[in-house]
Structures are given as structure tokens and as C-alpha cells.
Amino acid sequence: MSTIHKSPWLLHYDGSSCNGCDIEVLACTTPVYDVERFGVINTGNPMHADIFLITGGINSQNAEVVKQIYNQMPQPKVVIAVGTCACTGGIFKECYNIKGGADTVIPVDIYVPGCAARPESIIDGVVKGVALFKEKAAALAAEQKAN
């Protein structure tokens, strides 16, 4: 039985945003919301992370960076787009340099809307993402067996 759903470590990446969502993400780790009670830890390193949490939209500069970071995360992994900008590009959508939401460069599993997304909904998104791990881990195990 995989335990990945019990220890989802998360990597937080901030794209083109107003930083409102970032503050809310950090609020999740404060004593008030205490996301660590789910085993969540905010790592700074894609190599150790299970959840890729993106706030803000994708612009032409950070598209490559986001792709690279995504590729540096080992399977199984979940991508969560937090906030309207990460989901669709949000208020910046029509800007000349904005490509749109996170899903324009990498596959996104969970969308957490809100401007800014509230800590409760972010935690809710993370917990939903955690639920996804069970099937992802099973798929990975099956794939490894097949090889």
C-alpha cells in the first residue's frame, strides 16, 4: 500500500500574478490552517516534491521554467493550479506576453479558483490532489511491473 497520499510534499511556483495567492498559500502553513497536519511540507526542490502548486499565469519567460521544473519532478506527481490566473490567465489574460493558465504548458490535475484563492479552498484542492495519488501510484506501479 502506497503512503504517498500521507506525505504529499509540495513545490510552490509563482508565475505572473499579483502575489495575492502566494500569500494565501503561505497562510496555509501558519498555525491557523496548519497544512502540515496532512503531512504536507513546503519543499523548495522539484526533486523532492510530489505536488506542483502553481499560482499566477504563464508568460513567455516562465513557460520553459515551468516545463523544466515539471520534468524534474519524479512520478507520481500532481499539478494544482491555484487562483484564477493559474487556471486561465485571469486578469492578465489579454496581455501581450501572457499565454494563459498553467495548463497551456503542462497537464494540470486540480484547478482551485478564486482571486485570491482562500486558504480553505487551497487546502481543499491539496486534499483532492492527494486523493488522486492513490490511482496515480497504482498506475505507476503497474507500469513499473510491465517494464
Added chain:
Amino acid sequence: MEMLVTALICLPFLWAILPAVIHNSKLRAFFVYLGCGIVIVLSIVTAVQWYLAGGQALDFDLPYSGLFDEVILYGDLLLMCLITYLSFKYKRGVISLLAIVQTLLVAGLEVFGPELPAQPALHFDWLTLIMILIIGVIGSAIGIYAVGYMHGYHIHHHKELTDRRSFFLAMIFVFFGAMFGLVLSQSLVWMYFFWEITSVTSFLLIGYTRTEEAVANSFKALWMNLLGGCGIAAAIAVGILGYGTVNLYDIIANAIASPADMLCLLPIACLAFAALTKSAQFPFSGWLLGAMVAPTPSSALLHSATMVKAGVYLLIRVSAAMADNYVGNMVALIGGFTFLVASCLAISVSDGKKVLAYSTISNLGLIVACTGCGYEETIWAAVFLVIFHAVSKSMLFQCVGAIENTTGSRDVEDMQGLASIFPKLACILMIGIAGMFLAPFGMLISKWAALKAFIDTNSVYVSTLMVMFICFGSATTMFYWTKWMSKILGASPREKSRDLTKKNEYISMFFHAVLVIALILGFPWLSQNVLKPLTNSMFGTDVQVISYQNIIIMIVLLVGIFVIPCLNYFMTKNQKAKQVITYMGGANAGDNMSFISSTGDAKEMHISNFYMEDIMGEKKLFTPAIMISTFIIIVYMIIVIGGAF
């Protein structure tokens, strides 16, 4: 036996003429190989014959002993004239004073002094055996390496320098002869002569390139070594005038017999002083650092593997007379202090050869500290360190020399990813570095024994200080070696290029690598059959220095360090792994070498080691270290000299 020893001493001197007069490069190389081969064979045959004969200490004379005495007397005067001439030629006339005073003192006492009882001039025992093997085997291997190295040195790198290879190779043979003579002599007059020859060869080899820096450094080495020579001359004078003997062993026996009598200690103190200069201990470390301008083979041969060991050799000889007295305390403190300070200084430099120079000084410091303690365990440890250090360090010097000839730089920073471009050189470098500091190699065993002995030393102050020196020195030693090692693995920014290392250089280096591994594997045997008889004959007791149980643990560690990585290599070889690029905040420009900068184009990434110049820099530590060590030496010398009169 006498014949063999005569050949051992005289043959290299005579053989030196061959490379000196032959200028055809191929022919000269042949004779150098042949000479080195003969020296190796001779030294091994001598050693084996003595060992098989039961390993009893021998006192004997060379045939035509009277003639040799004459030769040595005139040789001394000749050396004095040579030094005087050269020092006036290079406008450093003051230095010749040192030579003149000591030579005239020795020669005058010999000619006009009281008649001395006839005593055999040479002595052969366990320590001699080890030194002869080190000089013969390691030295000759370096000689072989030198042929290839000097070729590359002049042809590829230093085209601007005059090619004086004949001189260089001849000097190496002269040096062999002098070292053999030095370790075999028991008459101080003989020893003094050979001692001076090693000083002069070292001086000449440092000045090989004749650049301004080389000349300045060679004179620095000269005056410091001559100062040491004065120490021996003083010991001879005290010996002749005080006891009517110049026999080293009589002087030692005197000092052991009456440890409270400062007059008996005085010659020991003078000899110890001489040894400290030769082994480049603080405050005399400057000459060894300057000596690094010399071509690498001479650094390997003179300035790490053999010549600096002459000082340590002398200290080990007299160590029994230094147990728990002022001289011993002085030597131990200087050694321990040097061990710590030199290893701190090694942290702050990035020139590979300079790191090696500092680490040589530092390791010699540990050996010197062991001898100063003068206990059975520490002598055991000291001899062990001498052997290990000779092999590993000569290998490291050769390797850094080869790397410099191949890549054009000997800076540690430029060795990034050496394993991926020159795996053979990298492998040798790794073995050498591991041999220098890692458990379970020589250093560890010796450190273990040394720590134990220092705790048991009688003097409270010395004991406390020595333990602290060793503990802190180990930490700093670990730091500079590990950071060098950490450069070698990993990716390299360079392209693969042709390895310019000659075959004979590789022969010598692989020979050393095999020797390091053989020494480690043969360590229990070596301890049982060579080192134990050595300490027993020196102290007349029979003590197991290192317990059976610890030997077992060390063997386990030993097997671990070779077998575990290999085993893991095979276990992980077929490991499926997805290759990823390293993390640089997602800004890698497609590989691990460069990143996208803020201007949007790729920039190469440089990773540099820590050098801690603010804390451990040469500017910060060197002068205070010299002052403190000078202070220690002066205070103890005053105590001994003042007590004697």
C-alpha cells in the same frame, strides 16, 4: 653486506656522471632507466639480505674507511666553496657565512681536535631498512617518471627555458647517493656531509629554471637548510669537546642514561633543531613552499617523499632520548602546531601543488609531534606515517604534475570533472587523496596511536595542547582534502582532449597506486614483522601497540572502503534511471553547465570551493604562526643551552 652498502652509496654518485655527460635524449633516458633499475634492485637486495639474515642491527665500516674520511673532509670544504661562490655570484654573500662557519667548525675539530676513538661509521637496523626501501623504490620510480615529465615540461610547456635536463637527472642520482649515506651513517661527521649534499642538491634543483623567483626561493631554502646544518655542526662540536665522540648512538645513549643533565641533552637539542629545519616545520616552512617552483619530479622526490623525511628520520633516531624532557616537548609542540596551522593554510590555497606543499608540512608536523612524544606507540605511528606519506604524496605530486602537463593548469578549481575527461589521472588522484586522510588508511591508524600516546604524555600542558592540536588539525585536514576530492567527480566544462601523459609517467604512478593498496592490505603484516621489531629494538620492550580487535575493525573498514563502492557499483549499474538535468531554479540552458541569465542568453555556471581566506588565509595566519613557533623554539633552546652551562 659491506659491498652492497658501498655500492648503494657510491654507485649513484658515479652514475650521476652518465646523464650529466650524455646529451642525446634517448640514450640518456636509457641510462637513467638503467640507473634507477639498479638502485631499486640494489636497495631491495640489501634490504632482503639483511632481513633474511635475522634482522640484527649491524655496525660496520666501508672498505677503505680512511679514504672515505678524507673524501668527506675535502667534500665538506668543496661544498663550502661551491656555496660561497654561488651566493656571491647571486649577490647573497651573507648566506655563505653560515656555510663557512659550520664547515670550518667541523673540519677544524676533525683535523685539530682531540683524537677520537675509532668506531664503525655505518649502522644498519630496522629504521635504516625502511628508509632505504623508501629512497630506493619510491625514489627510483620518481626518477623514471622524471624522464617523461621533463620531456613534456620542455617540449610542450616551457619552451622559453634552457633545457638543462642532463643536470637535473644527474642531480637526482647525486641525491640518491646522499640519502643512502645519510640514513646509513652513525658517525655524525659522515651524516653532516651527506646532510649538506642534500641541502645543496635541493638548492640547485629549486633554482633549476633560473627565473628570478626560482633563484630567490632556492636561496631561501639554502639558508634555512644551512641553519639546520649549523645544528648538526654544533652537535658535533659538543660531542667532540664534551664526550669525545661523534657517534650518534653514543650521544643518544648518554642522553637516555642521564635525562636530567642538560649537557647530555644539548647535542640532542641541536640535532632536533637541524631536523626541524629539514622537515620544514614552522618557522622554517617557507622554504618548502618556495620549493614548489621546481619541476614536479624534484618536488615529489626531495620535497615530499624523501629529503624532508631525512629530518624526520633523525628525529625518530633520537626520539628515545626525547621522551618527556624539554627537547621532546619542544619538538612535540612545534610538530603539533605545524600540523594544525599548515592544514588551516592548506584550506586557503587553490594551487594544487601548494595544497600538497602545505599538506606535506602538516603531515610532517604530525610525524614530528609523534617523535617528540618519544613513546613506543608514537614511534610506531611515526614510522607508519613516514611510509604512507612517502608513497601517497609522491604519487599525488606526480599526478598533479601530469595533470598540469596535460591540461595546462594545476589549480584545484580547474580540475572540475576530471573523472569524466581523464579517468586514469582522476583515479590515481583519488587513491592518493584517500591514502592521505581517510579511514582506514595510514593516517587513521597513526592518528589513533598518536592520540592515545599524547593523552598519556607526562607533561600536562604538552599533553593538553597536543590533543587539541590533533583534534583540530584532523578536522581541517579533512576539509581541504574532501573539498579537493569533491571537484574530481561530476561533469566537466572541458572537452575531452588527448592525454599528454607519457607511458613512463603512468608506469610510475600506477606502481605507486599499487604500492598504496599493497601497503594498506599488508598493514597487519608490516606492523608485526617490521614495525614491532623496530620499536622493540629501540625501546627494548615488547608492547602490542594496536590491539588485535582494532586491527580486525580496521580490516573491516578497509574491505568496506574498497568493496562496498565496487559492490554498489555492480548493484546499481543496471539501475534504470531517467536522466534529468540538475536544478537551477528551472533556468538551465538545456544542460548542467550553463543557465539563462536575466538578459535572456545562456551564461556558463562556475562552482567554486570555499577557501575561507578571511579566517584561514595566508595573510592572516602565516606571520603569527612564524612568530609563535620561533618563540617556542627560542624559549626551549634557551632552557636547554642555559641548563647545560
Added chain:
Amino acid sequence: MISSRVITAVCYLLFAPFIIGLLDGFDRKISARMQGRKGPSVLQPFYDLKKLFEKEFLTANKIQLLMIRSYLFFIMLSGVIFFAGFDILLVVFSLSTAAMFLILASTSTHSPYSAQGTHRELVQIMSCEPMELLVAVGFYLAMGTFNVNEIAQGQMSPITFLPGFFVGFVFILTIKFRKSPFDIATSHHAHQEVIKGVTSEMVGKEYGMVTLAEWYENAILLGIVGLFFINSNPVSIVAAIVAILVVWFLEILIDNTSARVKWQLMLKLAWGVTIVAAGMNLFLLEIIRG
């Protein structure tokens, strides 16, 4: 006698990760409570470890895995030497050999963050090593032997002779446990420090092995703390356990009440405390021994 030593060593190999892992779990729980949070389950470290071994294996240089396995092995070997009651000085030497493998593992990738972490790790090793060696020296001075099993059979607890050494050792434990204010190379738990310092490029099972090795190492270090209190009287074992728990709690308290320092300050502090506390104690012991 010999069989009991073998049993201790085997117990170490089997149970050390569980005990230290559990202590780590409580550590996180207590830390969370100190910060007014609920905190994760006490079994959280085990979940994390298991997860790490299940993740996909990515690597920038395959030498890294080899080095990490060797690191783990050498830590375990040091632990066996210690708990089987052999020479404590060799334990320290063996630990520093193990550390060298960790250094090589992290630099083999040529990554800027792990290189940074590596050099800080080296500074940490340099800060701690004198004290570790001195502890061995202290035991030798107090009990006349380097052998752990003989030290443990002494008439009096070594702490009576070695209070200075104990203070110095507890000080460097903060560095060894990678706690604030000295978590400059990589922090314990998964919190970040310059990405993740020395472990930055270690993925999945590699990081898992490093965590496991750290648990094994911490068991040795706590074992040394216990050794200060143990004597031939069996009651002293209880005292040793209490001492270990007190020290462990103290480290958590320090961790939660201090901010990170720079490496220069760490080096100065660690060496300063070593010289003052252990040096004085050493000097006095030498005087007493005559």
C-alpha cells in the same frame, strides 16, 4: 558477554530506524505544539520514508546512487562498531569517512545548490569533528580505555569526570541533528534551506537512504550521550535514557527558539565552545591524573 554485544549490535541495526524515526515523529509533533499547531501524525517520518522509496528514480549522475549506498553502509558500520562495544575513536573516524561519501554524492552532480550545501556541510563537519574526537579522548582519560563496552562497565558514570565534554558535545549535537540555528547545509525534516542544500539533487530512494542514514547516525550520537551516564549499575541505564530524552527535548527547544546563523559564526561558536568547555575539562583531568 560476547553474545550480549552481538545482540546489541543486531538490535541497533534492526530497531534504530524505528526508535529514531518515532523520536523524529514526536519531534515534529512537539515542534508543532510549540508553534501552536496541531502537527502531523507521529508516524509521519515513516510515511515520508516509505513514499520516498516508492517514487520514480531520476538522477543527474548515476555515481550518486553508488556513493549514497556507501554512505549508508558506512554509517551502519560505525553504528555496529559502537553498539558492539568496540573502539569509540574508530567510530568517529568511520563516521567521518561516511560523511566523505555524502560529500562526493552531492558534488558528483555539478549542481549549484548541492555544491553550496556541500561546502556548508564541510564547514559543519569541520566544526564538529574536534569535539567528537575530544569526546573519545575524554572517555579514555576518565575510564582508561577507548572501548565502549569497558567504558559502560565503569564504577562511576563518566559524566562525573566529563561535564565540560558533555556540554561541548550537546552543543555540537545541534549541528549534527541539523537543527536551527545551525541548519545551514540542509535542515532536518523536509523544510528547505538553499533549496535543500547537500541533498538537493537526491531523488526518491536516494533521499530516502540519506534520511535512513541520518537516523542511524543520530542513534549513534544519542548513544554517546547515553554513554556519559552509564556505569556498571543497571539503574544507570534508566538515567542514560532520561538523559537522552532531556537532551533530545533541549534540541527541539533550541530549534524552535532560534534563527539560522551564518557559517562563520557557527564555526567560531562551535570551536569556541569546544576549546573552552572541552579544553578546560581536558586540562583539569590531565592535572588530576598527574
